[in-house]
Amino acid sequence: MANRLYSKEQIGLYLRYFRENSHVPDYQKQSALGRALGISQKRMSHIENCLCAPDLEIVLRWCTLTGWHEGREMALYMYDVTPMALPPITPELNQRYIDALINLKEQLMHAMESVDASIENYNSRRPGQAFSFINLMPEKKEIVDLIPAVKTVLYSAEREFGFDIPEVMRTWIQESLADGLTMPRLDELIRRTKGAVTA
Structure with a gap:
């Protein structure tokens, strides 16, 4: 695009x-x-x-x-x-933490409605019948809206209170590594791929 x-x-x-x-x-x-x-x-x-x-x-x-x-x-x-x-979201929306939190809560509610509709559409599929993505996620904007909403919370917290975004990201990475959620290093990725092929 x-x-x-x-x-x-x-x-x-x-x-x-x-x-x-x-x-x-x-x-x-x-x-x-x-x-x-x-x-x-x-x-x-x-x-x-x-x-x-x-x-x-x-x-x-x-x-x-x-x-x-x-x-x-x-x-x-x-x-x-x-x-x-x-x-980017307009800078004025990235200033006040409380406004960002309220917006995030609203976006989460809209996203949950979209997720519920997507689950219902997915479960109503007929076996062997073609299924369009439009039916799979009818309100995709509501889900994508979460990306800037989360960033706005972080940016406003940094600007209003000196919140340390890099430290939060480092903590997330450490916890995600411990939980096995992040993509592994190359050697582990290759080992898993070979394991899947031989299984």
């Missing part, structure tokens, strides 16, 4: 906006942000004036350092990095 929302040619203008309106005041000056990124002030200026295009890694680091999660989301969507990339 072609990205029609954001122009890559304007990425420098977005990055300048993120720097000037940084959620981390130390990085509002070109010189300070450039040092943190490891690039010269001249290159910073060229990027912000759209005279040279930064690579995706610079864009993502720039957005991370300035606290612009919406910029990271926009870049992943703009550069078509993954089919799960969505345009």
